[in-house]
Amino acid sequence: MSQSEIPLVDFAIYHEAGGKEKLGKQIAHVLKTAGFMYVKNHGVPQEKIDAVFIASTDVFHLPMEVKASRLRSSKFEPSCGYVPMGREKLDQPKREEVRESYNYIPYDDQRLPHEVPEFGMACRDLFDESWEFSKKFLQCLAVGLGQENENVFAEDSHHFIGRPGNFTTLRIQHYPARSMSNEEGESLTRCGAHTDYGTLTVLYQDDVGGLEVESTPGHFMPVTPIPGTVVINIGDIMQRWTSDTLRSTVHAVTFGKPDRNSKERQSIAFFLHPDDDYIVTCLDGSTKYPPISGKDYLRERLYASFTNYFGRSE
Numbered sequence: 333m334s335q336s337e338i339p340l341v342d343f344a345i346y347h348e349a350g351g352k353e354k355l356g357k358q359i360a361h362v363l364k365t366a367g368f369m370y371v372k373n374h375g376v377p378q379e380k381i382d383a384v385f386i387a388s389t390d391v392f393h394l395p396m397e398v399k400a401s402r403l404r405s406s407k408f409e410p411s412c413g414y415v416p417m418g419r420e421k422l423d424q425p426k427r428e429e430v431r432e433s434y435n436y437i438p439y440d441d442q443r444l445p446h447e448v449p450e451f452g453m454a455c456r457d458l459f460d461e462s463w464e465f466s467k468k469f470l471q472c473l474a475v476g477l478g479q480e481n482e483n484v485f486a487e488d489s490h491h492f493i494g495r496p497g498n499f500t501t502l503r504i505q506h507y508p509a510r511s512m513s514n515e516e517g518e519s520l521t522r523c524g525a526h527t528d529y530g531t532l533t534v535l536y537q538d539d540v541g542g543l544e545v546e547s548t549p550g551h552f553m554p555v556t557p558i559p560g561t562v563v564i565n566i567g568d569i570m571q572r573w574t575s576d577t578l579r580s581t582v583h584a585v586t587f588g589k590p591d592r593n594s595k596e597r598q599s600i601a602f603f604l605h606p607d608d609d610y611i612v613t614c615l616d617g618s619t620k621y622p623p624i625s626g627k628d629y630l631r632e633r634l635y636a637s638f639t640n641y642f643g644r645s646e
């Protein structure tokens with residue numbers, strides 16, 4: 333990425349004649365170069381985003397024993413639930429991550445925090461709105477890449493979204509404030525450097541900041557929060573699907589510098605995954621990567637990033 337800034341795409345032209353084509357060209361270009369973009373006029377109502385931020389604040393402030401009674405399943409299966417600090421380590425070499433999260437999928441109400449009754453419905457609404465926007469985005473992308481079928485990345489491969497047979501998840505993340513010495517700061521981070529796994533990630537962030545993307549190897553650039561925008565990037569399965577034409581970009585969330593006494597932060601990520609049984613093959617007809625099902629691909633990736641999880645240890 334040679335740009336000094338993350339590009340901003342205006343989705344307002346989607347409904348205009350030729351809008352899909354224009355947007356498709358822009359977003360395909362960004363995903364071949366920068367890999368990350370802001371999108372404004374995305375159509376996801378701000379009050380639905382705020383509702384999840386507000387309800388999840390209450391969820392994260394529940395007593396630990398309540399949160400711990402709603403742990404995400406430890407099997408490889410779609411599951412709602414709480415993911416405590418230390419469960420995930422994305423960094424290489426692995427540093428302690430000061431982050432807790434809650435995974436939401438619409439068809440598992442077993443581990444919902446019923447103490448905050450509005451949480452489930454707020455998540456459901458934002459899940460649906462995020463998919464509505466993602467569908468449009470993915471249609472534009474298919475058009476921008478010259479695909480005949482504009483739904484190849486949308487309904488055709490995400491038919492079971494929100495239902496058994498698809499792993500798409502809305503994940504709410506909480507990064508508590510933490511004062512630390514410089515020495516401690518070397519061994520802790522908020523979210524280690526990683527790429528996402530799925531088709532697309534739609535990220536809603538609060539105004540604290542800390543998200544950074546790797547613009548050139550080893551050089552990270554801040555994704556400063558811009559009100560009214562969402563942040564979009566693709567994940568590894570989309571890079572594979574497009575035979576590395578599109579770029580799944582490394583990113584991380586850091587503590588503020590220089591004193592590292594960062595404010596508490598929250599973000600909401602909509603991680604889109606193809607259907608479990610959908611076979612992803614290189615779209616250009618090449619054999620660069622063998623065909624793989626959505627589920628097998630995700631299994632490989634989750635095993636690598638969860639510690640003491642799915643019956644494995646580091």
Ligand SMILES: O=C(O)CCC(=O)C(=O)O
Nearest residue numbers: 505523537543585599601
């Ligand atoms: O919290 C953020 O801003 C991003 C977190 C992230 O990249 C992830 O969970 O994959």
Ligand SMILES: [Fe+2]
Nearest residue numbers: 526527528583
């Ligand atoms: Fe990520």
